[in-house]
Amino acid sequence: MKFYSVVQAVILSACAATPVLASEARWRDCRTCHAVTAPDGTERARGGRSGPNLWGIANRPLAGDSEYRFYSDDLKLAGQRGLRWSEANFMAYLAEPTQFLRAATGNPQAESGMHVQLRSGGRELFQYLQSLSQ
Numbered sequence: 001m002k003f004y005s006v007v008q009a010v011i012l013s014a015c016a017a018t019p020v021l022a023s024e025a026r027w028r029d030c031r032t033c034h035a036v037t038a039p040d041g042t043e044r045a046r047g048g049r050s051g052p053n054l055w056g057i058a059n060r061p062l063a064g065d066s067e068y069r070f071y072s073d074d075l076k077l078a079g080q081r082g083l084r085w086s087e088a089n090f091m092a093y094l095a096e097p098t099q100f101l102r103a104a105t106g107n108p109q110a111e112s113g114m115h116v117q118l119r120s121g122g123r124e125l126f127q128y129l130q131s132l133s134q
């Protein structure tokens with residue numbers, strides 16, 4: 001039996017906005033739990049601390065925020081396997097976090113610690129996060 005306790009944050013594309021504005025709008029659905037904080041402590045995007053810092057997420061190893069203490073075992077395992085947050089991995093994870101982790105770990109029982117799904121706009125969000133990390 002499949003059981004998904006997924007709080008779906010379904011984010012619709014903003015049609016008439018510029019790409020950056022659209023991404024900032026989407027970021028609102030992440031910042032409850034995530035901030036983007038530079039190594040020197042500068043907050044590039046304010047946000048909560050219940051999720052890992054997304055500074056430098058592009059090409060960072062999975063579960064690569066050394067300050068974050070609450071990674072799920074499955075995300076850590078995927079990171080230990082050498083996976084990184086390429087744009088494709090980022091988009092696949094946000095579309096279906098648990099399915100992504102099951103594929104990444106080879107464990108059909110793997111569960112994501114993040115219960116959020118992003119149906120569209122993953123690429124723009126990835127680019128937006130990259131732009132905040134420079």
Ligand code: HEC
Nearest residue numbers: 029030033051052062063064065071072075112113114116
């Ligand atoms: C309700 C809180 C919450 C929200 C909202 C949320 N996340 Fe997460 N996120 C988490 C948690 C908790 C984890 C750690 C998951 C784990 O350990 O399995 C995580 C992990 C991640 C990771 C992996 C980071 C790493 O260091 O490997 C990325 C990337 C990510 N989130 C992106 C996003 C984006 C983009 C959004 C907005 C669309 C978002 N998250 C919304 C809680 C949240």
